[in-house]
Amino acid sequence: MKPAAFEYHRARTPAGAVGLLTELGDDAKIIAGGQSLVAMMNFRLARPEHLVDITHVDSLRGIAVSEGEIRIGALTTHREVEKAGLGVLSAAMRWVGHLPIRTRGTVGGSIAHADATAEWCLLAVLFDARIVVEGPSGVREIRASEFFLGPFTTALGPDELITALVFPSPPPRAALTEYADRRGDFALVAAAVDLDADRVVLGGVGAVPTLVSGKWCSGTTYRARAAAAAGSLELRDEPGISAHYRRGLVRTLVERAYEEAANG
Amino acid sequence: MAERFPSSEPVSGDSRQGDYRHSRVVGASVPRREDPRLLAGRGRFVDDIALPGMLHAQFVRSSEAFAEIVSVDLSEVRAVPGVVAAYAAADLDLRDITALLDRPAHEFVPTAMPVLARDTVRYVGEPIAIVVATDPYAAEDGVEAAVVEYAPREPVVSDLGALAEGAPLVHPEAPRNTLVDVSLFATEGIDALFEAAHTVVEVHTKTGRQNALPLETRGVVADWDDRDEQLRVQTCTQVPHQVRTVLAACVGLAEKQVRVTVPDMGGGFGQKCVVGREEIVAAAAALRLRRPVKWIEDRRDALTAAFLAREQRYAVRAAFSETGEILALDADVVCDMGAYSCYPFTAGIEPLMASAEMPSVYTVPAYRVRGRAVTTNKAPTAPYRGVSRPQYVMVMERVMEKAARALGLDPLEVRRRNLITVFPYTGVNAITYDPGSYRESLDLCEQTLRDEGWFDRRSDGVIGIGFACFSERTGYGSGAFAQRRMQVVPGFDLSEIRMDLDGTVSVTTGTLSHGQSHETTMAQIVADRLGIPYDRVKIVQGDTDRITYGWGSFASRSITIGGSAVAAASVKLGDQLREIAAHLLGGDPAAAVLEDGGVRLEDGRLSFPEIADVAYLRSHLLPKGVGPGLAATASFDVAGDGTFSNATHGVVVELDPGTGGVEILRYVCVEDCGVAIHPQVVEGQARGGIAQGIAGALFEVVRYDDAGQPLAPSFMEYKVPTAAEIPDVRIEHLETPCAFTENGAKGAGEGGTIGAPAAVLNAINDALRHTGVELDDTPIPREAIFRALEAS
Numbered sequence A: 001m002k003p004a005a006f007e008y009h010r011a012r013t014p015a016g017a018v019g020l021l022t023e024l025g026d027d028a029k030i031i032a033g034g035q036s037l038v039a040m041m042n043f044r045l046a047r048p049e050h051l052v053d054i055t056h057v058d059s060l061r062g063i064a065v066s067e068g069e070i071r072i073g074a075l076t077t078h079r080e081v082e083k084a085g086l087g088v089l090s091a092a093m094r095w096v097g098h099l100p101i102r103t104r105g106t107v108g109g110s111i112a113h114a115d116a117t118a119e120w121c122l123l124a125v126l127f128d129a130r131i132v133v134e135g136p137s138g139v140r141e142i143r144a145s146e147f148f149l150g151p152f153t154t155a156l157g158p159d160e161l162i163t164a165l166v167f168p169s170p171p172p173r174a175a176l177t178e179y180a181d182r183r184g185d186f187a188l189v190a191a192a193v194d195l196d197a198d199r200v201v202l203g204g205v206g207a208v209p210t211l212v213s214g215k216w217c218s219g220t221t222y223r224a225r226a227a228a229a230a231g232s233l234e235l236r237d238e239p240g241i242s243a244h245y246r247r248g249l250v251r252t253l254v255e256r257a258y259e260e261a262a263n264g
Numbered sequence B: 001m002a003e004r005f006p007s008s009e010p011v012s013g014d015s016r017q018g019d020y021r022h023s024r025v026v027g028a029s030v031p032r033r034e035d036p037r038l039l040a041g042r043g044r045f046v047d048d049i050a051l052p053g054m055l056h057a058q059f060v061r062s063s064e065a066f067a068e069i070v071s072v073d074l075s076e077v078r079a080v081p082g083v084v085a086a087y088a089a090a091d092l093d094l095r096d097i098t099a100l101l102d103r104p105a106h107e108f109v110p111t112a113m114p115v116l117a118r119d120t121v122r123y124v125g126e127p128i129a130i131v132v133a134t135d136p137y138a139a140e141d142g143v144e145a146a147v148v149e150y151a152p153r154e155p156v157v158s159d160l161g162a163l164a165e166g167a168p169l170v171h172p173e174a175p176r177n178t179l180v181d182v183s184l185f186a187t188e189g190i191d192a193l194f195e196a197a198h199t200v201v202e203v204h205t206k207t208g209r210q211n212a213l214p215l216e217t218r219g220v221v222a223d224w225d226d227r228d229e230q231l232r233v234q235t236c237t238q239v240p241h242q243v244r245t246v247l248a249a250c251v252g253l254a255e256k257q258v259r260v261t262v263p264d265m266g267g268g269f270g271q272k273c274v275v276g277r278e279e280i281v282a283a284a285a286a287l288r289l290r291r292p293v294k295w296i297e298d299r300r301d302a303l304t305a306a307f308l309a310r311e312q313r314y315a316v317r318a319a320f321s322e323t324g325e326i327l328a329l330d331a332d333v334v335c336d337m338g339a340y341s342c343y344p345f346t347a348g349i350e351p352l353m354a355s356a357e358m359p360s361v362y363t364v365p366a367y368r369v370r371g372r373a374v375t376t377n378k379a380p381t382a383p384y385r386g387v388s389r390p391q392y393v394m395v396m397e398r399v400m401e402k403a404a405r406a407l408g409l410d411p412l413e414v415r416r417r418n419l420i421t422v423f424p425y426t427g428v429n430a431i432t433y434d435p436g437s438y439r440e441s442l443d444l445c446e447q448t449l450r451d452e453g454w455f456d457r458r459s460d461g462v463i464g465i466g467f468a469c470f471s472e473r474t475g476y477g478s479g480a481f482a483q484r485r486m487q488v489v490p491g492f493d494l495s496e497i498r499m500d501l502d503g504t505v506s507v508t509t510g511t512l513s514h515g516q517s518h519e520t521t522m523a524q525i526v527a528d529r530l531g532i533p534y535d536r537v538k539i540v541q542g543d544t545d546r547i548t549y550g551w552g553s554f555a556s557r558s559i560t561i562g563g564s565a566v567a568a569a570s571v572k573l574g575d576q577l578r579e580i581a582a583h584l585l586g587g588d589p590a591a592a593v594l595e596d597g598g599v600r601l602e603d604g605r606l607s608f609p610e611i612a613d614v615a616y617l618r619s620h621l622l623p624k625g626v627g628p629g630l631a632a633t634a635s636f637d638v639a640g641d642g643t644f645s646n647a648t649h650g651v652v653v654e655l656d657p658g659t660g661g662v663e664i665l666r667y668v669c670v671e672d673c674g675v676a677i678h679p680q681v682v683e684g685q686a687r688g689g690i691a692q693g694i695a696g697a698l699f700e701v702v703r704y705d706d707a708g709q710p711l712a713p714s715f716m717e718y719k720v721p722t723a724a725e726i727p728d729v730r731i732e733h734l735e736t737p738c739a740f741t742e743n744g745a746k747g748a749g750e751g752g753t754i755g756a757p758a759a760v761l762n763a764i765n766d767a768l769r770h771t772g773v774e775l776d777d778t779p780i781p782r783e784a785i786f787r788a789l790e791a792s
């Protein structure tokens, strides 16, 4: 469980990071909090020849709340968001790993890593957040709805850097809840609900965060909406967890997310 | 420091009686001698050791569950920068390890475990070659460069698969893949009892394979010392002398040429009470290279290739009278021991324990049992805290619950009707149980949960309460182990004690602490016997050069047997001190009293330094026939069947019908380990054990796929519970002193682990009682709870 050899590079600016990525090519990888990447490197499942450390790029850090939007710098940690009083965004952070992980793991790293049950990925899709990206040809924005392409696969180019996420402000009435046998684990099933928009995003039911809104009429009970959400999914039995159980979890968690969103 | 704590009370001339009631240090939760270094991060564990020129080892391990090795090519490995050497089996030529039972061929099939796989690999992770490099990173680079060609065979991946007609044979010498097949008891006429019984209940259960999971993984630093002509092996083992013997034999050295020492240890739980293969290979490499070699097991290897335990299947019937008395018990136990028999215990460790002790705390009048160990293409097994007792206690506690249901009785009442209450009690299993508080612990546990109001909160589908009553045989002497018919029979312990000029004492113990605070508890025992503060006592442990022979620490033997040997040695030293003092002061040694760091007689007092001064520096003043120096040796063994600690655990769980989730709301443990030398240490043992028991009931399992690939190589898959899953535990103590250990103590190392699975399982089934569903397998799948509640 020791990583293969790599060369370490430190970036000071976003452009510097992009420059390094361009120069070093495919074998370079950004490292932020390292909470996903280092584990993969220790198992030698990832073996980048170059690591570009962005943790000294100060402009990627911090949260800016302005009229209509919340801009979260890519290097902001889960813990910083948790303490920032940003409604559902802050509340959802309690589900991300354990405290030590939240104090190191970053928002940008979560989005780039693109685990289909990651809280940040669900939240981004729920609000169709704008993912701000800097590359060799400048800055562009990608909508979350177009960002997640498959398991651990995104629309981010190999020489692009996520610089920020932009969410609507104030955060709408929404909630995220999930289930795992053990606290701090990635969810077996996670459900995020935007009450006013009547949107539901699920984790753990497909290769990417899955949006299931619009399949029922608003006005019905939360339980009925949850049942409709669960019913709309195509699920398969997997070792140790049947489709039936997973559907049941969806039903439970969507209803609970609705209730939490409504009751605060 | 000593002034802040109680010093011992006077010890009468009759100190051999070891009357614990007159002592003050024993029984007090004094600050631990280990704490200053451990809490400040100044402990020294194997991985903290760095020797000049030290190399780092890693292992090429089998990627196949079952295969012939066609070829092992290490030439690329040796070309990797930083790699110093790479050896396969043929390069080192190490003798195999074979653990033996004195049993006939139809009961036991001996199998050899090669130290490095030679022709055949039998599990994923089996070591094939060692790579030694200048740093651990290069060692892993080297491992990646190895080319092993396999001719794969169909693996055996389950106990039933192993026993199936025509199954491939993991060891050709073991038909039906059966290494042990014993029928220890079969009461005559038992079938008629079942036929005539009012009620017969059955329990069929399968328990998950688990990893004992010491926080500190296995590891070793070995180097050859030219001055002492010794291979020095610093390793985190529970059994240093057994490691020395096997290592010496494997590499072809004399025992005097091997010194095994044990630094601080971060747990063992049984996984380290067998002789492992990697430490032998690393030591052999150090010997060959004449350079220090370190091997630290990484967590992936610890999860996939270390010794595992606990995968068992029970088919049990129990006959009951209409009023709930158990009449007969009939059990078939199959233990999936994986690829090899561990040394020294053999693959018999689990089935023999289950077969011998299954009747548990109940008066079972008729008993029949068959216990088998089957071999499969999975990582081999070792003892794990509790050894089979967590499983058979779970079975017996399910038996009681099922009988209560079938008869419409209260399950605690059924237990009360069957608990052993008259001691000593000799069971149908020919074991004599010394006095315990079986009934009292159940009463107190129930009352505690009632007083806390939990019985009022019980509700169908949500809150359930479960209990487990059990005992734990501790202090297995050589007689008890001989009944297992091991060829290597552990049991006794030896202790050598010495007083130096300033009156401080060093004492050896053949046991060794791997987290249980022996430096404190053993010192407390000595302090009370000699009348000195416990910080005047140094405990010497874990060193084959300094300790004549020891069996190490396992099976809750350290305080019962090691502590008794230490006490006996202290008494002998005390006799010497009294004799010399009586001579110098003029008086009767029998009237001399050890107190406050000296000897008091009617006509005066001599301090220990004053006596030591004579014993060492002016020995011409010693009485006739008394040699110079202040030293003594004593041994201790338990002649009978050992001593039984006991406990009742009570658990309250809350189920989440929407997810099948389980939350433990309350945990009460009423335990009785006789005289608790250090109650806080006992509580720590109980808490840690309970956490491991909960882990087995609800979280941890090592699964393999059909190809024999382990499915839990990291903590993402192997769900060790965290502090968030483990409840606060209320612990209540009862004290039934043991009559035949020196301190009245019984063992306390394993109990927590033993009771927790049964209590948790019973609590969940209590909450499910209205559904008619009963869950008997562990770890309990949350989906099964979800489905049971969904259907109701």
Ligand SMILES: Cc1cc2nc3c(=O)[nH]c(=O)nc-3n(C[C@H](O)[C@H](O)[C@H](O)COP(=O)(O)OP(=O)(O)OC[C@H]3O[C@@H](n4cnc5c(N)ncnc54)[C@H](O)[C@@H]3O)c2cc1C
Pocket (backbone or CB within 6 Å): A029, A030, A031, A032, A033, A034, A035, A036, A037, A038, A039, A054, A074, A075, A095, A096, A097, A098, A101, A104, A105, A106, A107, A108, A109, A110, A112, A113, A115, A117, A118, A119, A120, A160, A161, A162, A163, A184, A185, A186, A187
């Ligand atoms: C025990 C444990 C439990 C966890 N539980 C959860 C959980 O419940 N939910 C959850 O969501 N996460 C969980 N995580 C993961 C954690 O949240 C990670 O912090 C996160 O997934 C990645 O963030 P990071 O900053 O650590 O990224 P890193 O590990 O440094 O990088 C991850 C990936 O993102 C890339 N990357 C990082 N930053 C950028 C950027 N700005 N632009 C482009 N690419 C970038 C890297 O190249 C790499 O491919 C857990 C981790 C652990 C160890």
